[in-house]
Amino acid sequence: MELFKLTASALLDKLSRKETTPEEIFKDLSQRIADTDNKVKAYVRLDQTKDRRPETIDYSLPSIVSKPLAGIPVSIKDNICTEGLNTECCSKILSGFNPPYDATVIKKLKESGAVIFPAKTNMDEFAFGSSTENSQFGPTHNPWDLDRVPGGSSGGSAAAIGADEAILALGSDTGGSIRQPAAFCGVVGLKPTYGRVSRFGLIAFASSLDQIGPLTKDVRDSALLMNVISGHDPMDSTSVDIPVPDYTKSLVNDIKGIKIGIPKEYFVEGMNPEVKTIVEEAINKLRSLGAGHKPVSLAHTDYAVPVYYILATAEASSNLARFDGVQYGLRAKTSKLIDMYKKTRGEGFGQEAKRRILLGTFALSHGYYDAYYLRALKVRTLIKQDFDRIFKDFDCIVTPTSPTPAFKIGEKSDDPLSMYLSDIYTISANLAGIPAISITCGYTKAGLPVGLQILAKPFAEETIFRVAHTYERNTEWHKVKPKL
């Protein structure tokens, strides 16, 4: 029946017309995964899902139909806690970690009737990476070209959506980890405003930057999922108590009068010329649809990557201190406490995790704190102010999501610096705490998707949805599927 190809909103229509059942959708999707995931490897620990079936849902019950995602499977990144289902951040050190609690987003999804898919999606260990190569389970492959990376760190979720191996998926974005893989895999990825979605249950990478967000086949599904997962959570002091609008109401085919800023610092020498052309065409398309645009300046853009790698690694070094073998996960066998710490962490963390822990520990060390951490915090404020200034006059900012399309597996894995630069366009949104989406705006000659990033001021997800949806309605890119 190929139900797996459909969007959540299409499936919800079918369900309400009784043309299918949640069981059928689940079976169909499971079959698709069985058929193609040996190539894509979007999921981890698939063997554990063998005997898992969703509870039978009686879709004729009015109480079910009123639930916004009743019967829709959602695939979850391996760093979002799911009760009774291993959550390991694709790290050896969390081997076997089975959380006794659901993340708040998972609770909300369950309350909305969604079916949590019983295998988690692959990711860079602890979300450290832009290619999903830093997973203890091996890399995920880009559905558009299996020799290429799906981006990262939410590469599993993005590839699953791109390969029709998922209906809806959740990822997390600390510096671009939803948007860059969305761009690489030709799907829609939204990083919400910091504080819009509860982080409770998201295994922290950098607490002041992390946000959970949707990876979907189209903008409408993104809005549907945001309707469910957004909102203040008393369990997360950084979540903000601002009412959640019905995001689907923003899905209008109209951007007349929308003012778009194009940051000149984002279109510089060195970016892939094909990406540049495709993104410029997309901007022209937006103009033809009635939006006005002007060049703007984000003067501190050059500092975003260094600032990010100081702050994010500093927070990561602290957040990862708890993985010590005492209570859960891997514990190396030793007789002395100090050896247990050293061996557990030595064996449990991969190379990139160790690199970031060392960088962050250094940045926070006595004598270096002021020069690195404190200074980075100050520059973060300047970067935020750049955006504040622009959003006084503009509704949104449009940029490429990534300077290049998906690169080859192994191409950058020995060159952390060039890997870090892969996030050059996405990092600023995390530093500023603003929402940003990536949608597909074309394909390279080699057939690789290119992402368009739309950013707006804090809590202006509605503007983003409006612009993204209008663009999508007037283009065909999102309908193109990879051949698997």
Next chain:
Amino acid sequence: MSNYEPVIGLEVHVQLKTETKVFCGCSTKFGAEPNTQVCPVCLGFPGSLPVLNRKALEYSIKVGLALNCTVQGYTKFDRKHYYYPDLPKNYQISQYDLPISKDGFLDIEAGGKIKRVGITRAHLEEDAGKLIHNDGSSSVDFNRTGQPLLEIVSEPQIYSPEEAYEYLNSLKSIIRYLGVSDCDMEKGTLRCDANISVRETGTTGLGTKSEIKNLNSFKAVRDALGYEIERHIETLNAGEKIVQETRLWDEKNEQTISMRSKEEAKDYRYFPEPDLPPFIISKEKIEEIKKTLPELPKEKSVRFMNEYGLSEYDARILVADKQTADYAEIRLKGWPEMNRKPVANWLIGPLASTASALKIAVHEVKISPKDFLDLIDLTENKQVISNLSAKIVLEEMAKTGKSAMAVIQEKNLAQISDESSLEKEIDAAIQENPKVISDVKAGKTNSIMFLVGQVMKKTKGKANPKLVQDILKRRLSDAQ
């Protein structure tokens, strides 16, 4: 050889008496089975996040205000990193550069004078768990993990072990008045580390300090400081240098032992806790909390002196503990005479002894204010019983809850104030002690008290001693 004076600073950790932990909803009840009061948050499980207990913040503000601190309108939490199995996240949520309160003071009584000790800061943090060592293995009890601790740091303005002892007593008294902690060192709800250095008398710099840990009572603090001062002075006098280090107090052997030196001192890598946004505490909120502060010991003692005419000494003793003060005040108030000195004496003396004999607190002595004041009246004014008997009556009242008169009648303790009833015992005392009689006659008039004592003994303390003395004086002078 030079003269040295000690300079002491104290770091006190007070466990706040909130119902739930500081960053999660777990119970803080003492004495539960290990690891029964835990949740993903206080266990530091991945993905869990702290949420500040507002009560703990309010309690912290109360202490800050009571210690005359500036309560900061903008405060934040920081992470302090170190690895230890009783610290589940391997960082402690504490406060680094913006503590809730700073720049306060505490007035203490030292050597008959009031002395002001500066309070550097008071900040809120989470407690760690407890390690339990068994044969060959160790386990952790996380029940205490995440309990709210207020760390109160004094300026190095304490100049003797005695002052340190007084500082701790005053601090405990104030915090117990606020009702925010029990400050019980035995239960660990108050813990104290002491920093000590010595300097040549008359100089103002600070010498190299040592930090003393493992202090389990106020007395231990005083003793350990005494020991350290001696050790510092002896070391310096021997021409050696003091090593900056942490030392443990070994209570059994009454000495301190080196634990770690500064070279091993840790870099805690403090940075702002990203999971908790900074807190804004409005002036209105601070004022509101200020209004809820109870009368504190210092104010209460001044009032007791003014309203009840107590001496400073008596007032200070009575107000040290709030429940004792409340118990005392009802009784002081109930005394119909202007001179309430007898009531204060009875509270501080016999009643306190009775309480300690019964191993209960003064306020737990179950004698109603009326019964208590009746007893004082019967003893001091009406002289129905002697002071000696009165103490027996008091103890019996405390045990049985009976009135003073009932006990006096039951035990037949009424004072004999009738001359004729005493004649027999007085005669006997005179006849049995010819030597004393001749001493008295020879001018040693004080020896008459010995005879009074004999009569008291014969009457089992029931005789009115003043009357006996008068009769004896008269009889012996008649005989001359």
